[in-house]
Amino acid sequence: MAGKSGREISIASNKSALSRVLSWEGALVLIFIAVNILGVILSENYTAANVLRQMPRYLAEIFILFPMGYILILADIDISVGSIVCLSATMACFAGNAGLPFPVVILVCLLVGLICGAVNGAILAKFTELPSMIVTLATQIIFRGIAEVSMGSGGTISYTNSADLIPLTTMAGPFPISFFGVVIAAVIFIVVLSKTTFGRKLYAIGSNKTAAYYAGVKVEKIRFIVFSLAGLMSGFCALVLLSVLFSANTTTGQGFEMEVIAMAVFGGIATTGGKGNLVGGFIAAFIIVCLRVALGLINMNTQLILVIIGLMLIIAVLMPGISQRIKTMKKMAKQS
Amino acid sequence: MAEDYILELKGITKIFPGVKALNNVQFQLRRGEVHALMGENGAGKSTFIKVITGVHAAEEGEMFLNGKKVRFKGPRDAQAAGIAAVYQHPTSYPELSVTENIFMGHEIRKFGMIQWNVMNQEAQKLLDRLDADFSPTEEMGALSVAQQQMVEIAKALSTKAKIIILDEPTAALTQSESEKLYRIVDQLKEEGVSIIFISHRFEDMYRLASRVTVFRDSQYIGTYDVDGITNADLIKAMVGREITDMYPKPEVKIGKEIFRIEGMTRTGYFKDVSLNVHAGEIVGLSGLVGAGRTEVMESVCGITKPNAGKVYLDGKQCRIRQPLDAMKEGIILLPEDRQKEGLILNWGLGQNVTLPIQSELAHSGFNDTAAEKKVAKQYLEEVDTKAVSIYDPASSLSGGNQQKVVVAKALAQKNMKVVIMDEPTKGVDVGAKAEIYAIMGELAKKGYGIIMISSEMPEIIGMCDRIYVMCKGRITGCLDRNEATQESILQLSMEKGNTKKEVAQG
Structure with missing residues (x-):
């Protein structure tokens, strides 16, 4: 039944090289450079070696950025990750203090995260009518509650065999080892999202869940997997955090969920689902890390730093709207 | 002017960024007439209506109301001038009552307080006038589409409209509901209301209108008396070419049975539904909207879980628990709601076509984009989609072309054996309809089994070899091609008891 009209449908990509450079990721790279220039101007201590040495304590939460990006692309949200970090770190301390060998401690830490994530995923996959915001709000309270109860009245627990954690803080040349962890995770998550059928399904679900389901996508299975992944990565985050802090307390990981959501949104991922990619989120994460290091070096008040990051976020979410408006105005000008 | 026009538009041009949506069009509405406005999707009908109702301001052209030149600055001006529009998709508030919907924006007040009793009484009067079978205190969302449309018409009447515009009023209605709408329109006409209506259905036009105006490609083609025009002339005016055979049902040798369902039951939706399809056969599934046709097929395809029932393909029973299982077996559903269920509108056409088969084309989980592009191009061209590139977003296409993309998506699934087309x-x-029928004919020739769910009698009768009719969740009969008539189908679609009355009125 070949087309009667013989109409040809082009398969050439209509994106020019220029439009790629002018994309949001391109803008983020420029911002990244600008932030680093700013850092150098602000403080003579802002050197590559210094930034890298300061990095680990900010790196931890970037592990959660990647699965959070997936979750946002699914048009879902997970605000329990901070609590999962707290619970994983707490359990790892218990395991370590009980004298378990360090590999087992790592396993416990990751497993606790994975189980918490799987609980979220199972609830959401089973009761599809529940919004993920509410379910993870509930588990946020529950997970942190369990951690607090286990910590007891002190509200804190230290990792006594701190020598265990030393390998995690090694420097490989100028780079902290956790930096490589983040980069490896980034590569895996970015490639899976952009090159695999799994990644495509995430976008399909986030764009139109019903149509994806009709097209044979196992929507609930994928949501379960992604929420479980968020738990697992929270476990990684907890490990890196422990290697910096050597302890966990009731506020460990608090607010991480909002910080990684901010990074993702700053990186161009829409909370409405189906849009954006992790490359932007990854660059955005390092913009925020560098900014924090720079402002930290001049002893700026932490709260003030948060205000600045908040302002940047608002500008970032306004950007697409503004650029759209400029485009329309240009078009109108051309026509008249 | 010799003619008494209540509304006249001359030389209307409306430009949207990049396109001329209306190019120097004209239109005259006589007092008290029913005037049909026809044309293909994208011909400019809806834009034209929006110019009349003040939603869009035209760049050029003049509008005369009762012979006086008017210029509407917004929808409110049009409303004040007695023009009301009832849109294709009722624009209502489903959580509010019928009364609230009718008087939204012009509530009856006294000392700033809403007069509920007065409003309910007024609403009841309006509904009585329309012979409605529901009360003004009912919740809008609980009503059927036909009833919601009545509320919209009541809303138009409540503003004392002298000109009512109906945008595809029968698109979502069944035959008998359409009949009721026809009677309402007749009555409004008697009361002196002038009516413009847009429709794709020729029956509507013949039944109601005295004159018809045709637009094509944003231009005015002509205005004709309905009495003096043939179907063929009208199609030629609308499409710009002749369609010789609207229903190109090919002569296909019907093969052996390939698909059979037995005793499908889903509590509250349908009960004990059995049917079969042979290779090369087009089987119709008719009945009123809400008879359970879509629901049966959704259960067959694993979208919802039936309580009981078996599905056989080539004599072997299949286990279908989710949509993917049905697709793997070769049962492909083209869902009723293209925009919500069939397509991802913000995606390009290519990725829409290859979504179900991306895993088959992929190598150990990695997408093979080159292969996907090739497949997408092949099938999109095969169904003759009007598009420039596989990256065009699905939302940019007209309804007909969106449907073609959904068909291409089905064809791309190589193991397809049975295809279920829902409306x-x-x-x-x-124009696109004829192309879709042609594709169905081609599929039948190739030996696929085809099930078509449709509320449109002419296409069911024109295309199907056999027609199953459903009523209230049960199959009430199966008609052969040669015994199927509008009456025989309607009779089976109706509940016993009021059959005679409905048919007599039809």
Whole structure:
């Protein structure tokens, strides 16, 4: 039944090289450079070696950025990750203090995260009518509650065999080892999202869940997997955090969920689902890390730093709207 | 002016960024007439209506109301001038009552307080006038589409409209509901209301209108007396070419049975539904909207879980628990609601076509984009989609072309054996309709089994070898091609008891 009209449908990509450079990721790279220039101007201590040495304590939460990006692309949200970090770190301390060998401690830490994530995923996959915001709000309270109860009245627990954690803080040349962890995770998550059928399904679900389901996508299975992944990565985050802090307390990981959501949104991922990619989120994460290091070096008040990051976020979410408006105005000008 | 026009538009041009949506069009509405406005999707009908109702301001042209030149600055001006529009998709508030919907924006007040009793009484009067079978205190969302449309008409009447515009009023209605709408329109006409209506259905036009104006490609083609025009002339005016055979049902040798369902039951939706399809056969599934046709097929395809029932393919029973299982077996559903269920509108056409088969084309989980592009191009061209590139977003296409993309998506699934088309031509213009029928014919020739769910009698009768009719969740009969008539189908679609009355009125 070949087309009667013989109409040809082009398969050439209509994106020019220029439009790629002018994309949001391109803008983020420029911002990244600008932030680093700013850092150098602000403080003579802002050197590559210094930034890298300061990095680990900010790196931890970037592990959660990647699965959070997936979750946002699914048009879902997970605000329990901070609590999962707290619970994983707490359990790892218990395991370590009980004298378990360090590999087992790592396993416990990751497993606790994975189980918490799987609980979220199972609830959401089973009761599809529940919004993920509410379910993870509930588990946020529950997970942190369990951690607090286990910590007891002190509200804190230290990792006594701190020598265990030393390998995690090694420097490989100028780079902290956790930096490589983040980069490896980034590569895996970015490639899976952009090159695999799994990644495509995430976008399909986030764009139109019903149509994806009709097209044979196992929507609930994928949501379960992604929420479980968020738990697992929270476990990684907890490990890196422990290697910096050597302890966990009731506020460990608090607010991480909002910080990684901010990074993702700053990186161009829409909370409405189906849009954006992790490359932007990854660059955005390092913009925020560098900014924090720079402002930290001049002893700026932490709260003030948060205000600045908040302002940047608002500008970032306004950007697409503004650029759209400029485009329309240009078009109108051309026509008249 | 010799003629008494209540509304006249001359030389209307409306430009949207990049396109001329209306190019120097004209229109005259006589006092008290029913005037049909026809044309393919994208011909400019809806834009034109929006110019009349003040939603869009035209760049050029003049509008005369009762012979006086008017210029509407917004919808409110049009409303004040007695023009009301009832849109294709009722624009209502489903959580509010019928009364609230009718008087939204012009509530009856006294000392700033809403007069509920007065409003309910007024609403009841309006509903009585329309012979409605529901009360003004009912919740809008609980009503059927036909009833919601009545509320919209009541709303138009409540503003004392002298000109009412109906935009595809029958698109979502069944035959008997359409009949009721026809009677309402007749009555409004008697009361002196002038009516413009847009429709793709020729029956509507013949039944109601005295004159018809045709637009094509944003231009005015002509205005004709309905009495003096033939179907063929009208199609030619709308499409710009002749369609010789609207229903190109090919002569296909019907093969052996390939698909059979037995005793499908889902509590509250349908009960004990059995049917079969042979290779090369087009089987219709008719009945009123809400008879359970879509629900049966959704259960067959694993979208919802039936309580009981078996599905056989080539004599072997299949286990279908989710949509993917049905697709793997070769049972492909083209869902009723293209925009919500069939397509991802913000995606390009190519990725829409290859979504179900991306895993088959992929190598150990990695997408093979080159292969995907090739497949997408092949099938999109095969169904003759009007598009420039596989990256065009699905939302940019007209209804007919969106449907073609859904068909391409089905064809790309190589193991397809049975294809279930749920209202394949709903909201599709006449040109694209003919193309979709042609594709169905080709599929039958190739030996696929085809099930078509449709509320449109002419296409069911024109295309199907056999027609199953459903009523209230049960199959009430199966008609052969040669015994199927509008009456025989309607009779089976109706509940016993009021059959005679409905048919007599039809």
